Amino acid sequence: MRSWIRASGMTEPTVSGPERVAAVLLPGAPQIARGGSPLAWVVLGVWLGMLLVVATRFGRLVEAMSGPWDSRLAVFTVVGSLAACVAWSWRSLAAPTGPAEGVSQWGLALRAFLKNRAALFGLGIIVGFYLLALITPVIAPHDPDVQFDLVRERLVSMSAKHPLGTDHLARDVLSRLLYGARISLTIGFVAVAISVSVGTLLGSIAGFFGGIVDTVIMRFVDMMISFPRLILLITIIALFDASIFLIIAILGLTLWPSTARLVRSEVLSLREREFIQAAEALGYPRARIIVRHLIPNALGPVIVAATLGIGNTIVLEAGLSFLGLGVQPPTASWGTMVADGRNELINAWWLATFPGLAIVFTVLAFNVVGDGLRDALDPRLRR
Amino acid sequence: MRKYVLRRLAGAIPLVLGIATLVFVLVRLAPGDPVMLQVPPGASPDVIDQMRTNLGLDQPLPVQYARWLARTARGDLGVSFRLNRPVRDIIHDTLPNTLILSGAALALAFLVGIAVGTVQAVRQYSVMDSVLSVVLLFFYSMPSFWLALMLVLVMSLFARNAWDWPIWFPASGMRSVDASSMTPFGAFLDRLWHLVLPTLSLALVLTAGIARYMRTSMLEVIRQDYVRTATAKGLSRSAVVFKHALRNALLPIVTLVGLYMPYLFSGAVFIEYVFAWPGMGRTLVEAALNRDYPLVVGGSLYFAAIVVAANLVADLLYAVVDPRIRYD
Numbered sequence: 001m002r003s004w005i006r007a008s009g010m011t012e013p014t015v016s017g018p019e020r021v022a023a024v025l026l027p028g029a030p031q032i033a034r035g036g037s038p039l040a041w042v043v044l045g046v047w048l049g050m051l052l053v054v055a056t057r058f059g060r061l062v063e064a065m066s067g068p069w070d071s072r073l074a075v076f077t078v079v080g081s082l083a084a085c086v087a088w089s090w091r092s093l094a095a096p097t098g099p100a101e102g103v104s105q106w107g108l109a110l111r112a113f114l115k116n117r118a119a120l121f122g123l124g125i126i127v128g129f130y131l132l133a134l135i136t137p138v139i140a141p142h143d144p145d146v147q148f149d150l151v152r153e154r155l156v157s158m159s160a161k162h163p164l165g166t167d168h169l170a171r172d173v174l175s176r177l178l179y180g181a182r183i184s185l186t187i188g189f190v191a192v193a194i195s196v197s198v199g200t201l202l203g204s205i206a207g208f209f210g211g212i213v214d215t216v217i218m219r220f221v222d223m224m225i226s227f228p229r230l231i232l233l234i235t236i237i238a239l240f241d242a243s244i245f246l247i248i249a250i251l252g253l254t255l256w257p258s259t260a261r262l263v264r265s266e267v268l269s270l271r272e273r274e275f276i277q278a279a280e281a282l283g284y285p286r287a288r289i290i291v292r293h294l295i296p297n298a299l300g301p302v303i304v305a306a307t308l309g310i311g312n313t314i315v316l317e318a319g320l321s322f323l324g325l326g327v328q329p330p331t332a333s334w335g336t337m338v339a340d341g342r343n344e345l346i347n348a349w350w351l352a353t354f355p356g357l358a359i360v361f362t363v364l365a366f367n368v369v370g371d372g373l374r375d376a377l378d379p380r381l382r383r
Numbered sequence: 384m385r386k387y388v389l390r391r392l393a394g395a396i397p398l399v400l401g402i403a404t405l406v407f408v409l410v411r412l413a414p415g416d417p418v419m420l421q422v423p424p425g426a427s428p429d430v431i432d433q434m435r436t437n438l439g440l441d442q443p444l445p446v447q448y449a450r451w452l453a454r455t456a457r458g459d460l461g462v463s464f465r466l467n468r469p470v471r472d473i474i475h476d477t478l479p480n481t482l483i484l485s486g487a488a489l490a491l492a493f494l495v496g497i498a499v500g501t502v503q504a505v506r507q508y509s510v511m512d513s514v515l516s517v518v519l520l521f522f523y524s525m526p527s528f529w530l531a532l533m534l535v536l537v538m539s540l541f542a543r544n545a546w547d548w549p550i551w552f553p554a555s556g557m558r559s560v561d562a563s564s565m566t567p568f569g570a571f572l573d574r575l576w577h578l579v580l581p582t583l584s585l586a587l588v589l590t591a592g593i594a595r596y597m598r599t600s601m602l603e604v605i606r607q608d609y610v611r612t613a614t615a616k617g618l619s620r621s622a623v624v625f626k627h628a629l630r631n632a633l634l635p636i637v638t639l640v641g642l643y644m645p646y647l648f649s650g651a652v653f654i655e656y657v658f659a660w661p662g663m664g665r666t667l668v669e670a671a672l673n674r675d676y677p678l679v680v681g682g683s684l685y686f687a688a689i690v691v692a693a694n695l696v697a698d699l700l701y702a703v704v705d706p707r708i709r710y711d
Contacts, residue, residue, distance in 0.1 A: 223401040226694060230649035231667070231686045235406065238671035238679040239413035315526045319653055322528050323668050338529055342657070345532065346540045353536075356529035364524035 015093045027089030037114045040089075042124040046131065047085040050078050053139055060138045070137050077134040109300075112376035119372020125365035129358075133181040142172040144179040144332045158350065165350045167340050176332040177355060183333040185362070187248055188314040194252025196306045199259025204290050204298065206260065207267030218264065221257040229254050230316065237325045247326055251313050262305055266298035300377035304370050311366030318359050334359050388699060395695050402687045403455060406680055407448055413676075460681030465673050470681035474663060478685070480557065481662035484654065485647045487578055488585035489640070496590040497636065500597025504605060504632075505624055515594075523591035528653035531584035535657070538580060552580045555659040581658045585650045589643060596639060601632040634705050641697025644690045 019030040028044030031037065054061065061078065064071035113119060132139070141163065148154075148170040157165050164173040206217040224232075236250050270276060271294070279289050314334075320326030321335025322342075329336055334355040341352025426434075435441050439450055454460075460470035499519070503512045522530075535554045542551035553559070559573050604610060605628055613623045652664030659665070663682060670678035 219397065219401065223398055223405065226398055226645075226691050227402050227405070227683075227687045228645035228648050228690055230645075230652055231683045234652070234667060234671045235679055235683045236409060238674060239409055239676065241414070311524065318526055319528060319649075322526075322653070323656060324672055325668070338526075338532065342532055345536050346544065349536055352529070352532050356526070356533070359529065360521065360525050363526075364520060367520065367524050 019093055020090070023089040023093055024086055027085040029089075030093060031089065038117050038120045039114050039123075042120060042127060043085050043088055045124060046081055046127065049128070049131075050082050050085075053078055053135060054082075057138050064138050067137070074135040074137045077131060078138070081131060109373075109376045113372055116372040116375065118368050119376075122365035122368030122372065125361055126369060129181060129362055129365075130185060132178060133185050136178040136182055140175040140178045142175045144176045145171065145330050147171055157348075164354050165348065167337075167348070167351050168344050173337075173351065173354060176337060177334075177358060180332040180334045180337055180355065181358065183244070183327055183331065184314055184317060184335070184359075187244070187251065187317045187327075187333075188310045190248050191251035191255065191313045191317075192306050192309045194249070195255035195309065196259055196302060198253070199256035200263050200295060200298075200302055202256070203260035203263025204267050204294050207264035208271060208286070208290055208294060214264075217260065221260050224254065224257040225261070230319070233316070233320060234323075234325060237320065242325060242328060244327060244331075247317060247320065251317060255309055255313065259302060259305060259309075262301050263295075263298050266301060267294050270294055270297055304374045304377065307366055307370035307373055311363040311370070314366075315359065315363055384702075387702060391695055391698060395691055398691055399688055400452075402691075403452060403684060404448075406684060407451055410676065410680060411444070455684065460684070461677035463670070463675050463678040465670070465675045465678070470677050473666060473678060474681060474685055477661060477663045477666050480660060481648075481651055481655065481664060484578070484581055484585065484660060484662060485651050487582045488589065488650075489643075489647060491582055491586040492589035492593055493636070493640075495586070496593025497597050497633070499590070499594040501601055501624065501629065501632070503594070503598045504601030505620075507602060519591040519594050521591075522587050523595065525588055526653075527584055527588050527650045528657055530587060531580070531654055531657040534580050534584055553577050554580070557661060581654050581660055584657070585647070585654045588650065589646065592643070592646075593636065593639060597632065597636060600635050601628065604628045604632040607631075634701070637701050637704055638697055640700070641694040644693040644697075648686055648690065 019033075022030045022033075026044065027047050028040040028042075031040035032044065061075055064075050141161075142148075148166060153162070153166055154168065154170040156162060159165070162172050162174065164177065167173055167176070202217050202221075206214040232254055233250055237246070240246055276289065276293055279293050284292075317326055317333070318335030318338065321333045322339045324339065327333040327336055337355035338352050338359075341348070341350075341355070344351050432441075439447060442450070458471055460474075462469055463473060466473060499515060503515050506512050538552050539554040542548035553576065557574065557577050558570070559565075559577075565573060605624075610623060610628050613627045614620075618627075648664070651662065652668060654660065655662040655665035656668050663685070667679060667682040667686075669675075670682065
């Protein structure tokens, strides 16, 4: 037994031979058999799903290797997730368990999060959707923009050729749903990444320096927050030309004020704490104190807000696209698909229903994971 | 108290001014020449120059800004390109419809949300609590426009055409075609009938948020000593919950009115669009789709001003209902 494990009061489990075999053939299964973390179910699900892809689309995988970059990325995603599943299963079998003393705050939060079944369910949905979006080029049944026979294949219901039917232009709904996921999920992620970076930076500057800097930044934040976000977005889109880059940019640049407000209040309370005063007394430059000491400690609420923000942003993007002010046709996004379905509601109920369900489950997953992270990251809520 | 009100009012003025400035900057930054949008194609340079002078666009930027601000403050928001009517008149025609819809939705959302949240808190960890939590989470994650479409699909289209349900609701508009020949009471009922689906679609998403908040708030209050005292002295459960706990649990909910205003109006934009409800949200979307700049700018300024005002009222209301808030 490694000495640090014993020293920290943990135990190193013995790994049996069959468990090692199972970890390679069916990652997650030995962990489930041991009654461990529900994360094993996510791993097992990813493993089985990817094996199914390899089994049914082997020809397209080989073909995709010489295709455009997103096809090659899809192949790497399939291979990479299979490898990651085995690696996780193999390593976690031998991972030390038991009460820990030398575990960091982040480690404790991770443990709390992994015990939360609802949050892991949400995490499973998110991981699944992002993986599906990545491997779309090898699994989508058809080209999302190709029109089939407009006479015989327009608005057909679910069938073997078109698992979720076709739309008013005789395009395959399942393929559009998968390609739409790429647009919607990317926009949500990138926009929130922009807003978190800008918001964290400006919020910590405002909170740390105070005075006139604080006043200027926070007055601007107040103004942006009291302007209804959708109305502001509609105004900007009406004045400029709607493109995916504009949508991402303005979604990101209108969300950061709430992050900034959050970070500022965290920083204000952290600034009075001893470890920050110690850093100041040691004569560290302010930039270093902000980046190395303030921001990492203020990050917990930001991560929660970002997770919830991705869900909100996906709904907002879908809404703008639904109104015709977001992603422009023929590009598939979940919002434009619901808009297409609106005109054919009575003839083809599946057109509006499935993209909407995709939005609901994605947002639900982000909300559940966000709630789970909030419980896990707040020591007072940790059980 | 008066000092507090005055200070809050004074704080709202720079806020509104800032929003107006932001809108002005956005309009200025936008590509395209506003003059070229208003003159007929192939107009002579003289006409274009004349138009530029008429619109005041030949003046330096600060002068333009001051003039625009003065006009906006007087409520003169220009003339809609597409409808060829003053923006102010259009907004005055459509705003009441938006207020009817959002008012009805807000009332319904608060009634149902408070009731559901209270029930969940009183019966914490029961089956009903978990089931309601899951249902609420679904509604909370639902885009309101999709919920509206699904309600139309089930409660209007399928109910009327496919399933022959005895009750169905209209899928669009504010009144029936023959509403003018109805008795006043009949017309009122007709209006209510048209209000059902839009209100439900707008309210359900809000309800979920309010109920989640109410559950937490109620749980906090129920654990307090004075509630235990009330139970200990032999009061019935309903008296404890409704007379003692509910009042205090409602306090933080008051602030939600202000907090949810932007959500309410954003939701109203989608709902009006789906149901062809002749309100300000639909007008704004149509203006944006048609590049009707004066209407977009005027409409968004109105929306922003209403939200600022609503937040102010909610804050003041909170100070009135919660004596623990000090106004210094």
